[in-house]
């Protein structure tokens with residue numbers, strides 16, 4: 038084993054509790070507390086909709102509680118025993134028809150036998166050492182560590198604007214960063230005394246209106262890094278009913294992450310009149326439509342639901358967008374989101390400011406071209422693809438032929454050492470659910486978080502874990518990105534992810550903002566390459582451990598789990614029946630509704646869908662597959678399809694579907710005119726009319742100075758009194774026909790007006 042891998046015995050309990058402690062890596066004065074729990078009001082929060090019914094109901098069976106089912110089963114068993122005292126009670130746990138469960142839980146009696154040599158072998162140095170022959174294999178595939186070729190370096194130099202970054206890294210206070218008083222007040226009440234490095238780097242550049250590609254380790258404050266400049270720029274927008282418009286859009290890959298960003302945004306904007314709206318699947322469409330009609334300044338959304346509103350909420354438009362943010366941008370740029378992203382970008386003005394962030398952000402030009410960035414500034418404040426400096430990574434070896442012991446290993450770890458505030462990542466929803474049942478049967482307080490749950494269940498699980506009602510959360514990669522849950526002590530990877538990025542995001546749920554944290558990964562024989570990559574990207578030699586779980590403990594829990602198989606199958610059977618019952622009830626309710634409200638239902642305008650359910654599922658599956666097993670090499674579009682097939686598969690939509698009557702009439706008239714050869718002139722005049730109605734673009738805040746020079750003071754006065762956005766005022770007129778006024782004036786007045794983005 039490499040020298041730096043310290044072997045520890047699982048019996049040795051280390052102090053892993055998360056205590057605020059001075060840290061050299063990040064601001065030692067960090068306070069984790071966001072003055073209250075961002076999720077505390079998830080289930081009855083406002084989300085900008087101003088309606089109580091934000092949680093969508095009726096579309097899925099009512100939430101089922103595994104604990105209730107287990108309790109019910111235990112009660113009925115007890116009753117049976119009491120009533121029938123003389124009957125044999127040993128009929129549970131020995132059933133032979135649990136093959137499926139055995140394989141799902143990787144357990145079977147035959148493989149549970151304890152191996153006396155386990156302690157020595159698992160702890161021996163050879164175990165974690167990499168075989169030389171594997172060194173040349175494609176770890177780089179997973180770790181993305183390939184050296185740039187000269188050509189790529191040249192392309193990057195041409196693509197990025199590298200002149201801005203360095204100077205902005207020097208800020209050590211929000212006060213020096215041109216941030217207004219209402220924001221400073223919010224920052225101070227949130228306990229943010231100093232900017233983190235990514236905030237120090239991003240805020241000044243973003244305030245110039247420049248496009249940004251940002252990268253910093255997990256838990257380093259990227260959310261505030263993009264929300265602070267959004268708010269600051271919005272403070273300079275035109276006010277009044279006519280000027281109300283949605284000017285900023287933040288896209289995230291998961292609903293939970295959107296909720297979290299919404300909470301952070303609302304807190305940071307607490308002392309301003311800037312309004313946020315949360316637009317995610319699983320919450321009430323009607324409440325969201327009502328919210329969007331108010332033209333919130335900032336929309337935080339997941340792509341699918343946003344497109345639904347762009348198409349079907351007639352008063353909502355992205356025409357006035359000034360800033361587009363992609364959080365977890367590398368994930369959003371993957372194939373699973375490709376079509377949705379393209380559709381959204383098509384609806385945004387070309388001259389918007391675009392900012393992309395992720396802890397595993399790529400600066401590969403090819404990946405970024407789709408976003409039509411304009412000379413983006415590259416702000417990579419940490420070494421590419423690294424873990425937080427305060428993270429201790431542990432690895433537990435799963436020896437060849439002992440794969441069946443994974444579940445027992447997990448239970449042993451959680452029973453003996455990591456007893457609270459532990460999130461366990463699993464590859465599949467089914468396994469997450471089964472292990473949640475196992476933990477509950479063993480009396481461990483546990484919940485689950487994955488895509489098979491209703492939104493209500495997902496939010497509740499998160500809340501329960503956050504407030505410590507449960508000690509363990511069984512999660513899929515749905516929870517691996519972005520979630521900021523205070524005080525997570527341990528992340529356990531039941532299996533090693535196949536992508537380094539995925540690993541970094543999972544383990545990044547702990548050790549956030551300079552706090553201590555630990556990851557424990559079960560490593561099988563097939564995971565050696567990833568293990569090597571994970572160690573290589575670790576925080577240092579002293580931060581990697583090899584944990585040994587004593588063989589007798591594993592054997593004990595293997596036996597116990599084996600004896601629970603029948604019980605687990607019983608719980609799952611009960612759940613299935615419950616689900617079917619509820620589904621039948623729901624169908625009945627739906628039918629009754631149809632009969633009662635038929636006329637009203639049919640009179641509603643039909644919603645149009647961007648993708649059919651089948652296409653959505655296919656894109657989801659593709660995204661998952663890509664996320665789990667790396668990037669396929671085929672081009673994105675029309676994968677595996679013959680020419681013409683792609684067109685054929687597109688959803689069939691009527692030409693005028695989803696339009697209001699007025700818009701429909703206008704379009705029909707236009708079509709008629711177009712036939713007469715007038716199309717160009719007409720569309721130009723419509724564009725002109727629309728443009729005239731648009732509110733002004735938000736400006737770029739000027740640098741505040743203690744004593745402004747006379748000439749600058751004049752400019753400032755003109756800007757304020759003119760009632761126009763600063764940029765437009767200074768430029769005198771719109772920079773370019775067809776595109777909204779160009780951002781970044783403060784630094785690029787001499788620049789030519791930009792051409793349209795693709």
Ligand SMILES: Nc1ncnc2c1ncn2[C@@H]1O[C@H](COP(=O)(O)OP(=O)(O)OP(=O)(O)O)[C@@H](O)[C@H]1O
Pocket residue numbers: 064066067068069071228229230231232233236253254255256257258259260261395396518519520521545549550
């Ligand atoms: N300037 C600051 N001072 C103190 N705490 C901060 C500061 N900025 C952010 N934090 C805290 O740091 C934590 C992590 O922030 P955030 O969730 O934005 O990280 P992130 O970089 O987006 O992580 P990930 O890559 O996992 O999405 C949050 O709890 C936040 O409250």
